[in-house]
Amino acid sequence: MGCDGWKPVSFTLEKGRTYSVTFDVYSEIAQDLKFQIVDSADKQILIKSVSVQANTTKTFTFENDFEVSDTCQAKWAFQVGGYGTAGETYKIMIDNIKIMHPDLTVTVEKEDPLANMVKNPGFEQGIKNWGIYTMVGGSATFNASSGEGRLNIKNTGTEDYAVQFFQDGMKLYKGNKYKLKFRYKADTERSAEVRIQQNGGTYIGYLDDKSLTFKNDWQTYEKEFTMDYDSDTAARLCFNLGKAGTASDVNQNICFDDFSLVMTQGSLPEEQKANPIRLNQVGYRPDDSKVAFVVSQDRTFKLYTADDKLFMTGNLPVYKADEKGEVLVDEKSGDITRSADFTNFNLEGSFYIKVRADKSPVFKIEPNVYDGLTAGVLKVFYYQRCGGNGITEEYAGEKFAHDPCHTGKAKYYDPTNEIYGSVEIDVSGGWHDAGDYGRYVTPASKAVADLLLTAEHFPAMADLDFGGPDKILAETRYEIEWMLKMQNPITGGVYHKVTTKNHASMTALPEADKDQLYLSPVSAQATADFAAVMAYAYRMYNKIDPAFAQECMVAAKKAWEWLTANPDANAYVDPSFFGTGTYNDGNAKDELFWAAAELFKTTKEEKYLDYLTSYVAGKSNLDNGFGWADMGSYAQVAYLTTESVDKNDELYKKIKQNFIDHAASIIETWKKDGYKVALDDYVWGSNKDLSDRAMILIIANMLEEKHEYKAAVLDQLNYLLGRNAMDISYVTGYGEKAAKHPHHRQSVINEQAVPGMLVGGPNGYIMDVNGDPVAKMVDEKTPPAKCYADVDGSYATNEICIYWNSPLVYILGYLYQK
Incomplete structure (x- = not known):
């Protein structure tokens, strides 16, 4: 032109x-x-x-x-x-x-430190967020009507806390002043105690006022106090409405209304302020993907050394939008996440990310960044040891060392049982299962299997000094030796668990729990899991200690004999006699599938292969899972890694395809999630489920190598170590914002968390859990990925378990091997 x-x-x-x-x-x-x-x-x-x-x-x-x-x-x-x-x-x-420019401005909510902490303060939403607790003879009911909370007390019980009206989740910070205010009345003149207290442990009273006097007319209570103790972000506001002494039948009606608890002087500590930067608080290896997520309207991020030297400035992408142009909100967290990608930055050292005035925790970039974490997570099993010689100061330190515990003989819970009623045996040893002192065969089997897989798949882990008296295989043997004691030597059946009748108090150290131990019934689940573990143990220990390996093999075959002699044994329901963990399981078929696979891999005997062939042929979809109730994936791994199998055989191809399809479904979930979390659902122990899924991806990558498997595994670890909606490292002691208050008796009593424990994590169904304080701290609008609090009273979000740590050991073993 x-x-x-x-x-x-x-x-x-x-x-x-x-x-x-x-x-x-x-x-x-x-x-x-x-x-x-x-x-x-x-x-x-x-x-x-x-x-x-x-x-x-x-x-x-x-x-x-x-x-x-x-x-x-x-x-x-x-x-x-x-x-x-x-x-x-x-x-x-x-x-x-x-x-x-896309008009995708969003509001990033931050906590108002001056807001009323009491939820549903005027009972406009009925009894929501409020609870009533009765014990030692106390009896009462609670309802709300006409904008008032109303309690009817029928018996005052024998302690002042026999009837307690409460709400959990008050956030009190050391040195700050607060004011509590409410209205109250009763149709009976009486006194009561109002407290804001620690919800667990020693129940310290931050506000402790016994002067509350009820009359027939409305009165207003107003009192200011200073938080003189360490900060507590999950304190309980409560009224002790019982009476010390002799229980008394009464008919007292008490009303409350117009609650407020506000901060009148002070500020939020820096560590408690909402931080929009979510990243792996432990750190990254130089050549790995390095991405933080930011929940903020800002446009840039900066990378600094720990001593404040600026090294990099990067852009944050605009918010993602859906097909209608609306801001894309992560379904599980409710957050709108943006990626701060610094993958190409691979200098070694200590760093932090800054977005405007907000600073992330300091993290490291170095080749061996996970070595300390790997040792710490594995050492938890030593800390969980039961019986024996206790755990010593040499390895556990003065704070966590304890004398031998639970060494008394265990009786069968039902003395009238014709087969087992007279049983009284030594079942000392093994690992405490969780934050309590029970020992259970089915979750123990999962934990042992994960550790044996770690040692087998990643041989470098065999020599890792994790700070205990033994290495990984010797520590695992400590649990296997306890499991051998749980098999009845005559029948071959395996008792499901051994515990006291009820859990020990949260103030009782292991050696102080001296109640009688009881054995539960034999179950098909425990027996099949036992058979699988013992067959696997034979392969792992045969070169180390042939005599021990042979003992395991004999026990495995005897357990299989019990299973074949009791083909109708299937569901396990814990007897009502027990008030400890149940580990109920309605189907033992997946456990038998695993037992047959391990026995075939070890012995190559046709009867086990015949069982596998028949079982797999009869199912369109195989059992998947690495959970104590879903053991199917262990069976698949055992068969797929059996050297003698024909990889062109239909049985092999069907099992492999099922395993790869399971991995593909996990990848699809990972791709869609705002935090790159491979979870469809947040259930009790969601962090275990997430770790199990990472295990699936690692093994799938062994079968068919894919970059996205490896990328997704790292993303799951990033989540566990802080790149999550709660901005917390779920592994105690690792990360600036690591969980500090697990539901774990030794940690609660010693006022310090045992390091290296993976806590359960968010539980989207927490509102259905009776007695857990987090159930009153969330509501129907709380996204499932945020149904969590770092409080020691929360057994449904913040407990620890050996079989939650074990898959994390496997993930870290995979990285350690590299």
Whole structure:
């Protein structure tokens, strides 16, 4: 066309916005053209070259493509000359030019430190968030009507706390002042105690007022107090309405209304302020993907050394939008996440991310960044040791060392039982299962299997010194030796568990729990799991200690004999005699599947292969899972890694395809999640489920190597170590914001968490759990990934278990091997 084609148009670009450009071009000839944006001084802001074919219309779009450091006036233009034959005329049409920024502004909520902490303060929502607790003879009911909370006390019990009206979740910070205010009355003149207290442990009273006197007319209570103790973000506001002494039948009606608890002086500690930056608080290996998630409206992030030297500045992408243009909110967390990607930064050292004034925890970048964590997570099994010689100061330190515990003989719970009623045996040893002191065969089997898989798949772990008296296989043997004691030597059946009748008090150390131990019934689940573990143990220990390996093999076969002699044994329901963990399981078929697979891998005997073939042929979808109630994936792994199997055999191909399909479904979940979490659902022990899924991906990668398996595994570890909606490392002692208050008796009593424990994590069904304080701290609007609190009273979100740590050991073993 022989002309330059510049037609400038002026407009405003605003600082802090990310702009997109779109336009349509039609040309009668094939040609290239340039689109340019410059500022008022003709300084180039953007230039794009595009190509269009003859007699076609094409739309060009450059999304989220540029931004300016300061608000400025700008001009756009097209350069379209230099094509065709000089003197001739060609048509070029440019239309629908748009320079725009997505209007995706969102509100990032931050905690108001001066707000009323009491939820449903005027009972407008009925009894929501409030609870009543009765014990030692106390009896009462609670309802709400006409905007009042109403209690009817029928018996005052024998202690002042025999009837307790409460709400959990008060946040008190050391040194701050608070004011509690409410209205109250009763149809009976009486006194009571109002407290704001620690919810567990020693129940310290931060506010402890016994002067409350009820009358028939409404009165207003108002009292200011200073939090003189360590900060507590899950304190209980409660009224002790019982009476010390002799239980008394009464008919007392008490009313409450208009509660408020507010901070009157002080501020939120820095560590308690909402931080929009979520990352792996332990750190990253230099060549791994390194991405933090940011919940903020800001546009940039900066990477600093721990001593405040700026090393990198990066852009945060605009919020993702759905097909309607609406901001895409992560379904499970309710957050709108943006990625701070610093993958290409691989210098070693200690660093933090900063977004405006908010600073992340300091993390490390180094090749062996997980070595200390790996040792700590494995050492938890030593800390959980029961019986024996206790655990010593040499390895556990003065705080966590304890004398031998639970060494007395265990009786069968039902002395009238014809087969087992007279049994009284030594079942000392093994690991305490969780925050309590029970020992249970089915979860123990999962934990042992995970550790044996770790030692087998990642041989470097065999020599890891984790700070205990033994290495991984010797520590695992400590549990196997206890399991051998749980088999009845005559029948071959295995008792499901051994515990006291009820859990020990949260103030009782292991050696102080001297109640009688009881054996539960034999179960098909425990017996099949036992058979699988013992067959696996034979392979792992045969070269180390042939005599011990042979003992395991004999026990495995005897357990299988019990299973074949009792084909109708299936569901296990814990007897009502017990008030300890149940580990009920309605189906033992997956456990038998695993037992047959391990026995076949060890012995190569046809009877076990026949069982596998028949079982797999009868199922369209195989049992999946690495959980104590779902052991099917252990069976699949055992068979798929048996050296003698024909990989072209239909049995092998069906099992492998099932395993790979399971991994593919996990990957699909991972891809969709805002925090890259591979969880469909947040249930009790969600962190275990997440770790189990990472195990599936690691093993799938052994079968068929894929980059996305490896990427997803690292993302799950990132989640556990702090890159999550709660901005917390779920592993005690690892990360600046690590969980500090697990539901674990030794940790509670010693006022310090045993390091290396993986806590249960968010539980989207917590509101259905009776007696857990977190149930009163959330509501129906709380996203499942945020149904969690770091409080020691929460057994449904913050307990620890050996079989929650064990899959994390496997994940870390995978990384340690590399």
